[in-house]
Amino acid sequence: MKKAISVREAINEIKRYKGESRLIEWLKKNSIIFIQPTQVEYTYIKDIFDNEHFRNNIITRQNILEGRPVADPFVVAKANAMNGIVVTQEKYKQNSGKIPNICEFIDVKCTNLEGFMGREQWKF
Numbered sequence: 001m002k003k004a005i006s007v008r009e010a011i012n013e014i015k016r017y018k019g020e021s022r023l024i025e026w027l028k029k030n031s032i033i034f035i036q037p038t039q040v041e042y043t044y045i046k047d048i049f050d051n052e053h054f055r056n057n058i059i060t061r062q063n064i065l066e067g068r069p070v071a072d073p074f075v076v077a078k079a080n081a082m083n084g085i086v087v088t089q090e091k092y093k094q095n096s097g098k099i100p101n102i103c104e105f106i107d108v109k110c111t112n113l114e115g116f117m118g119r120e121q122w123k124f
Contacts, residue, residue, distance in 0.1 A: 007078050008034045012069035037074055044077035048102055057097020076102045085109040087116045 011027055011034050014020075027034075037045070049055050058070055076099065079086045089112055092100035103110035111119065 003033075005033050005035055005078065005082075005084075007071055007074040008036050009069050009071035009074045010034060013071045016068065035078065037077065038081060041074070041077040041081045044080050044106060045073050048073040048076065048106065051105065053095070054097050054102060054105065072097075072099050072102060075099065076106055076108055079103070079108045080106050085111055085116070085119075087111055087113060089113060 011031070014023060014027060017023065049058075054073070058072060075086055075088075078084070086099060086103050086108055088099040088110065090098045090100055092098065092104070100110050102108075
């Protein structure tokens with residue numbers, strides 16, 4: 001059975017957006033899809049952060065100073081552990097720490113929302 005899931009760290013990122021009460025309400029109603037990482041996923045996360053390029057792009061000085069959560073490596077690790085596909089609107093950019101770049105590094109499939117809807121054969 002196919003299902004959409006995310007990671008607990010994504011909740012922390014979403015909660016940073018002030019004035020998004022509808023989104024916060026949706027989170028409360030759908031909190032079951034936000035799953036805690038497994039030990040296997042922590043191994044993949046370590047691999048991502050062991051790569052200096054990704055570490056420097058993901059954990060920026062601003063993120064550290066402001067205590068911002070960073071869900072990207074957790075999302076990629078979850079997809080890797082579950083043989084899943086990451087759905088993101090981020091675009092691959094040479095030499096960046098964007099989600100598609102991390103997916104390529106860890107060898108995880110990645111698509112955008114339009115690609116996801118096509119794979120699932122959604123029709124409107």
